[in-house]
Every structure is written in C-alpha cells, then in structure tokens.
Amino acid sequence: MSPNIFEITKAAGFDAAHHLPAGGAEGSPYTRLHGHSFRVEATVRGEAVQPVGWVADLAELDRALRAIAGELDHGLLNEKPGLESPTLERLCVYFAERLKPEFPGLSRIVVSRPTIGESCALLVG
Ligand SMILES: Nc1nc2c(c(=O)[nH]1)N=C([C@H](O)[C@H](O)COP(=O)(O)OP(=O)(O)OP(=O)(O)O)CN2
Numbered sequence: 001m002s003p004n005i006f007e008i009t010k011a012a013g014f015d016a017a018h019h020l021p022a023g024g025a026e027g028s029p030y031t032r033l034h035g036h037s038f039r040v041e042a043t044v045r046g047e048a049v050q051p052v053g054w055v056a057d058l059a060e061l062d063r064a065l066r067a068i069a070g071e072l073d074h075g076l077l078n079e080k081p082g083l084e085s086p087t088l089e090r091l092c093v094y095f096a097e098r099l100k101p102e103f104p105g106l107s108r109i110v111v112s113r114p115t116i117g118e119s120c121a122l123l124v125g
C-alpha cells in the first residue's frame, strides 16, 4: 500500500509599504508609495515521520515563517534584495527561497492581501 501523503500549513501576517515600478498599466497608482496588510501561508508536503507521526513540527515552520515575515513587517518591501518590484508573485518566491533549505518538502506558498481579496500561490517544485 502506498504511504499517506499529508500537507501541513502555517500562516503569518505582516504589514508593509511598497510601490511598484513604472511600466505596468499606464497612469498606474501602484507606483505611489502605499501599504497593505499581507498574509503568508507555507505548506509542507510529505509522509508522517515516525516516531512522532508528523510531516514536520508546525512550531518549527511557525518560527521560520514568523522570522521572515518579521523582517518585512513595518518596512519598505522595495529595500529588500529580491523585492525591488514587490509583487505578490515576487513575495511568494522570496518566502520560498528562504524556507526551502530548512523545509525540503515545501510545496506551496500563498501570499495574500485579505482585506482586498487578492492572493497569489506559488507551487514549489
Ligand atoms: N499580479 C499582480 N497584480 C497586481 C499586484 C501584484 O502583486 N500582482 N499588485 C498590485 C498593487 O500592489 C496594488 O496596490 C493592488 O491594489 P488594488 O488591487 O488596486 O487594491 P487597493 O484596494 O489597494 O486599491 P484601490 O484603488 O483602493 O482598489 C496591483 N496588481
């Protein structure tokens, strides 16, 4: 029988300012400095490992996710290397690159702006 495969997910929030570079829609307001409340979810996929019977410790995922979100919280996203154009897409990649070394089973990152109903998902390869 093939083993059960699970997905565990942890979420964290941060508030940050950003602006997008010119080059998108003409007359776009996104080039002006503004802020959002963001939520990030990280999902790790795998078998439940014995003897505990879990994919990974959710507390460890929580710690790692909060550490990255905390570095972005109340900051200007554009100042972070890799976030010079801080779209939701780039934020997904930013979180994935930092979590993957510690969580090789990382399968999905979702970054959203819940108050305006926008989200982006990265399926991590
Ligand atoms: N594919 C993407 N499209 C857009 C992104 C993105 O990250 N990926 N980001 C933006 C801007 O960040 C923009 O601030 C989003 O705001 P908007 O959808 O306009 O909603 P707001 O409530 O903030 O603005 P209102 O003018 O009040 O509607 C755009 N697109």
Ligand SMILES: [Zn+2]
Pocket (backbone or CB within 6 Å): 018, 030, 034, 035, 036
């Ligand atoms: Zn924005």
